Ligand code: AMP
């Protein structure tokens with residue numbers, strides 16, 4: 173129950189469950205490895221070969237028979253040189269050594285490496301003095317010592333990072349199967365909104381939600397599609413959503429979901445779902461900011477159900493709602509196996525006072541690493557749902573449960589929204 177308005181509220185977890193259950197990972201696509209960064213792997217990749225493919229040396233030095241060095245210091249005759257990239261043509265017979273560089277294949281007969289720093293020139297030309305005993309296998313990287321042929325190299329569900337790209341390249345997995353990245357349309361609603369550099373009339377404001385959300389989509393690895401601004405008119409909004417649903421895998425709208433007379437998004441979504449099929453939900457979420465939220469899965473061409481997030485209009489609310497509801501759903505579409513944001517423990521460096529109102533408060537805070545290794549959080553500034561400056565200064569949302577707040581030094585859970593300071 174919202175103690176301010178008397179409305180029934182639902183928990184954030186409930187809304188996340190409903191929304192996630194209507195979003196399924198997008199179908200798999202084949203892409204080239206050079207485009208793979210940030211995609212979620214849809215199928216396991218197994219090593220097609222041993223990695224490394226042949227036994228080689230980890231150090232510059234001399235390939236020797238370990239037994240020959242038991243009485244070190246000893247002199248061996250150097251019968252050849254093996255740079256990296258060269259196949260051996262000689263056998264290391266007893267009493268001999270081959271000079272070898274990091275990465276070169278182990279020559280037959282040799283079973284250890286005398287590193288160059290533990291050698292010196294021998295008493296005559298063509299000899300080397302091995303100063304210390306070499307144990308069998310010393311500095312040898314056996315074939316398959318990273319991965320054996322057939323081993324799981326990268327598991328389905330992995331978010332491809334630079335090291336995965338490197339590993340897959342070393343296995344010659346040049347094309348991989350990933351979940352498609354959602355194309356996400358962003359549409360603003362409101363008669364007061366102006367885009368472009370024009371002087372504002374009294375009552376007008378610049379559209380900030382669309383730009384902010386398109387940037388968030390870009391940051392989070394989705395493809396943002398700018399669907400412009402629609403007037404506060406049911407028909408105009410409905411057409412915008414309908415057209416967007418044909419072009420996109422998901423839609424974000426802002427504004428028009430509260431209790432005002434001109435709040436047409438929820439009306440438009442309900443009417444659209446009644447006409448074309450799908451489901452719609454009107455939520456009063458027990459959070460502050462971002463209490464109102466419309467969500468619909470709208471039937472579109474090809475039997476698709478396109479999730480539409482009717483985010484609230486206030487700039488901070490729209491971004492918070494994106495962060496805690498839309499982002500997890502988009503991550504699920506993109507194939508992420510754990511799409512919900514992680515709650516991280518931190519310590520309050522300010523008093524975060526509040527009054528009981530039936531809601532979880534999500535405060536805009538600055539999280540930094542404290543001297544004792546724990547994360548500390550302080551307020552990022554004014555906490556009104558129209559006050560974008562504090563959101564811009566923040567790198568985390570602090571979760572302050574219903575009650576009277578949290579005092580300096582107490583534990584508080586946070587959601588990181590940017591890099592830790
Ligand atoms: P609404 O949810 O449509 O009632 O809007 C709530 C508040 O958010 C109002 O003050 C709007 O002017 C503001 N607002 C709505 N959409 C935007 C937008 N795209 N950019 C900036 N402010 C907005």
Ligand code: MG
Pocket residue numbers: 361362363404427428434485
């Ligand atoms: Mg509005």
